[in-house]
Amino acid sequence: MKQSEAFLQCQSCKKIIFSVDFEQNLRVCPYCGHHHRISAETRIQWTFDEDSFEETDTDLRSGNPLDFPDYIDKLRTAEQKTGKFDSITGGRAKLSGMPVSIAVADFGFMGGSMGSVAGEKITRCLERAANEGMPAIIFCASGGARMQEGLLSLMQMAKTTAAVQQCREAGVPYIAVFTDPTMAGVLASYASVADVIVAEPKALVGFAGARVSKQAGVSKVPDDFQTAEFCLKHGMIDAIVPRKEMRATLTSLVKTLGGHLLEVKA
Numbered sequence: 001m002k003q004s005e006a007f008l009q010c011q012s013c014k015k016i017i018f019s020v021d022f023e024q025n026l027r028v029c030p031y032c033g034h035h036h037r038i039s040a041e042t043r044i045q046w047t048f049d050e051d052s053f054e055e056t057d058t059d060l061r062s063g064n065p066l067d068f069p070d071y072i073d074k075l076r077t078a079e080q081k082t083g084k085f086d087s088i089t090g091g092r093a094k095l096s097g098m099p100v101s102i103a104v105a106d107f108g109f110m111g112g113s114m115g116s117v118a119g120e121k122i123t124r125c126l127e128r129a130a131n132e133g134m135p136a137i138i139f140c141a142s143g144g145a146r147m148q149e150g151l152l153s154l155m156q157m158a159k160t161t162a163a164v165q166q167c168r169e170a171g172v173p174y175i176a177v178f179t180d181p182t183m184a185g186v187l188a189s190y191a192s193v194a195d196v197i198v199a200e201p202k203a204l205v206g207f208a209g210a211r212v213s214k215q216a217g218v219s220k221v222p223d224d225f226q227t228a229e230f231c232l233k234h235g236m237i238d239a240i241v242p243r244k245e246m247r248a249t250l251t252s253l254v255k256t257l258g259g260h261l262l263e264v265k266a
């Protein structure tokens with residue numbers, strides 16, 4: 001995003017927006033409705049009850065199991081850029097007073113990619129929900145598995161999906177929110193097996209991105225291919241929810257699907 005102090009330019013329609021208006025509109029373009037990407041911290045602040053977030057699993061760090069060239073440098077750069085140690089921020093929070101287990105992806109950290117640490121944090125988020133009897137809410141934003149950790153990254157797909165089953169067995173709901181982009185190994189694992197899936201408008205959602213599809217010889221695709229709108233039309237997601245309505249929608253879902261958990265605790 002090109003940004004001066006008072007103005008910035010929409011990444012989609014390229015119109016100039018007042019920074020103050022942009023922030024008040026939750027970084028959604030007032031002209032075209034484009035939902036710009038936001039950090040995990042901002043997402044948590046805008047979605048959950050004020051000061052209710054307690055971060056967990058802050059001690060997890062990636063190694064370089066394959067001795068992949070420049071991986072450690074890339075991790076350090078991402079750490080400096082985002083102030084965190086991996087693409088997932090997880091913990092306990094409250095949503096309109098109701099306890100929830102959350103994990104929030106940050107695309108700014110190596111494209112939100114899922115390596116061992118991100119996979120472990122997602123797994124712990126789901127296990128915490130199952131063990132403590134509270135709904136799980138996961139905000140997805142990822143290009144997919146992290147190639148620098150090779151097979152270990154792909155193993156996270158099976159591990160996180162198995163953790164979803166623990167929520168099922170414990171009778172706790174799991175809600176996934178697809179934000180731009182939700183792709184590849186993340187879409188093909190824990191993201192797409194949630195009880196309820198909502199997406200932000202125009203979020204890119206798919207398995208193989210445009211470049212990979214082209215390499216595979218796919219030349220003709222519908223105009224809205226790999227968008228949240230396409231997924232809704234074809235039954236892959238349940239609803240498209242604008243950022244301004246996300247908190248209210250999640251509150252309603254948690255009350256409806258997790259009401260039995262609240263009654264037990266009351």
Ligand SMILES: [Zn+2]
Nearest residue numbers: 010013029032
């Ligand atoms: Zn715009």
